[in-house]
Amino acid sequence: MSAPLVDRDGFTINANKYGDFYISPFQEIGKHQELLSNLPKLKCYDDDVFLCGYGKSGTHWLWEICNKIMYGTVDTLAESKMKAMLEARLTKEIDSLPSPRLLNSHLPPAMLPVEMFQKKCKILFLVRDPRDVSVSLFHHFKFCRLEDYNGPWENFLEMFLDGKVPFGRILEYIQLWESFLQQNREIPLLVVHYEDLKQNIVDGIKRVSEFLEIPLEESLVQKIATNVDFQHLKQNEHLIYPEEMKKILFKDAQSSLFRKGIVGDWKNHFTDAQSVAFNARFQEQMKKSRFLSRYA
Numbered sequence: 001m002s003a004p005l006v007d008r009d010g011f012t013i014n015a016n017k018y019g020d021f022y023i024s025p026f027q028e029i030g031k032h033q034e035l036l037s038n039l040p041k042l043k044c045y046d047d048d049v050f051l052c053g054y055g056k057s058g059t060h061w062l063w064e065i066c067n068k069i070m071y072g073t074v075d076t077l078a079e080s081k082m083k084a085m086l087e088a089r090l091t092k093e094i095d096s097l098p099s100p101r102l103l104n105s106h107l108p109p110a111m112l113p114v115e116m117f118q119k120k121c122k123i124l125f126l127v128r129d130p131r132d133v134s135v136s137l138f139h140h141f142k143f144c145r146l147e148d149y150n151g152p153w154e155n156f157l158e159m160f161l162d163g164k165v166p167f168g169r170i171l172e173y174i175q176l177w178e179s180f181l182q183q184n185r186e187i188p189l190l191v192v193h194y195e196d197l198k199q200n201i202v203d204g205i206k207r208v209s210e211f212l213e214i215p216l217e218e219s220l221v222q223k224i225a226t227n228v229d230f231q232h233l234k235q236n237e238h239l240i241y242p243e244e245m246k247k248i249l250f251k252d253a254q255s256s257l258f259r260k261g262i263v264g265d266w267k268n269h270f271t272d273a274q275s276v277a278f279n280a281r282f283q284e285q286m287k288k289s290r291f292l293s294r295y296a
Contacts, residue, residue, distance in 0.1 A: 002014075002015075002016060002017075002025070003015055003016065003017035003022060005022060005159065005164045005165060005166075007151045007155040007156065007158065007159050007164075008155055008158065009151060009152075009155055011149060011150050011151030011152075011155060012148075012149070013141055013147050013148075013149045013159070013164075013165060013166065014146060014147050014148050014149075015147070015166045016032045018032060018033060018036045021111070021168065022164075022165070022166050022167070022168065023036070023087060023166050023167065024055075024087075024146055024147060024166040024167070025146055025147075026085070026087060026088035026146070027088070027090075031090070032087075034090075035087065035089075035090055035091070036087065036111065038091050039086055039087070039091070039107075039111060039112065039113060040111070040112070040113055040114050041113070041114070042086070042091055042094060042095075042113035042115065042116075043095065043113075043115060044113050044115035044116045044118075044119050044121055045099055045100075045101070045119070045121075046119055046121070047099055047100040047101075048099075048100065048101050048103060048116065048119075048121045048122075049066065049070065049100065049101070049102050049103070049121065049122050049123075049124070049212065050103050050104065050105070050112075050116055050121055050122070050123045050124070051063060051066060051081075051102065051103070051104040051105075051123075051124050051126065052104070052105055052106070052107075052112075052123055052124070052125050052126070052177075053106065053125060053126030053127065053128075054106060054128075054133060054167065054170050054173050054174070055106045055133075055137060055140075055166070055167055056128075056133050056136035056137045056140055057126045057127060057128040057133055057194060058126055058128055058194040058197070058261075059081065059104060059106075059126055060080075060081060060233075061194075061197070061228065061230070061233070061261070062124065062126050062192060062197070062208075063081040063102070063104060064228050064233060065197075065204070065205060065208060065224065065228050066102055066124065066208065066212075067102060068224045068227065068228065069205065069208060069209050069212060069214055069216065069224070070100060070102055070212065070214065072220070074220070074223040074224055074226075074227045075227070081102075081104050083097070084097055084101060084102060084103045084104055085103075085104050085105065086103060086104070086105040086107065086112065086113075087105055087106065087107055106167050107167075108173055108176040108177065109176060109177060109180040110176070110180075117184065117187060120186065120187060120188055121188075122188050122189075122190075122211065122212060123187065123188065123189040123190070124189075124190050124192055124208065124211070125177065125189055125190065125191050125192065125291075126192050126193075126194065127174070127191060127192070127193050127194065127291045127292065128193070128194035128195070129194070129195065129263070129264075129266070129295045130170045130171070130282060130286075130292070130295065131266035131270065131278060131295075132194075132263065132264065132265055132266050133170060134156075134157060134160045134170075134266065135265050135266050135268075135269050136265075137156075137160065137165065138153055138156045138157070138160075138269075141156070141165075143250050143252055144249060144250060145249060145250065146249070147166065153269060154274070157270075157274055157277075157278075161277065161278065161281050161282075171282060171285050171286070171289070171292070174289060174291050174292055175285075175289070177291075178289065178290055178291060188211075190207070190208065190211040191291060192204070192207075192208065193294070194263070195263050198261075198262075198263050201225045201228065201229075202221060202222070202225050205221050205224055205225055205228075206221060209221075230261035283296055284296075
């Protein structure tokens with residue numbers, strides 16, 4: 001069902017609802033119910049690779065890195081990660097993708113294909129400072145036609161802290177993954193922190209290639225590093241999202257999925273009072289989190 005999320009002044013974020021779970025409206029009303037109910041039964045293959053993480057953690061960026069590693073190319077591919085996004089594509093569309101498949105999702109583990117865990121498919125799990133995630137998500141929902149949020153930053157932050165956004169509260173999402181992995185230690189999963197990639201992209205590429213067991217020549221590593229530079233991706237966004245698709249996705253032709261890509265942009269948005277509110281809600285939980293303790 002369609003279930004817009006409403007802030008304190010009546011501004012809405014478009015969303016679909018599945019049980020108690022809110023999701024961005026990738027599919028028309030009704031189809032998302034079928035898609036999400038069938039998703040746990042999706043057939044997986046041993047060479048499938050899954051890229052998971054909360055929205056706006058940098059998954060488009062890591063997708064580009066993984067693509068180049070898996071397919072041995074330095075070119076920006078003329079395709080978006082949306083083509084292989086589990087919650088945005090019907091089963092038949094995912095089934096039609098050639099192997100090896102690089103699939104991606106913002107869903108918690110209980111909603112994902114059972115076989116991806118049974119077959120011990122490799123999973124890359126991307127983590128980013130929740131404060132930067134909140135800022136990136138705010139701008140994304142402002143310029144994207146799907147969610148179409150028109151409220152102010154302070155209202156959105158309240159919704160983010162309360163988990164009144166598609167895909168829910170970020171700390172609960174991370175905790176669900178941590179708990180699942182604690183109980184399933186045999187799952188091959190690599191945690192990648194956005195900030196580490198920003199600090200040393202070459203080491204990040206090597207770490208991912210080692211995890212995927214795909215050896216790379218040093219010259220290729222360097223070329224990939226150059227071609228996944230944030231500004232390079234932004235300049236080549238027209239290859240990933242042609243103008244026709246941008247008109248469908250974005251309200252403004254100048255909008256971009258690659259907005260800033262910097263660490264610490266939250267400091268340009270959070271007031272002192274908002275930082276205090278954030279810490280009051282998240283600080284203690286982040287300290288106890290294996291994935292988030294560095295941000296506490």
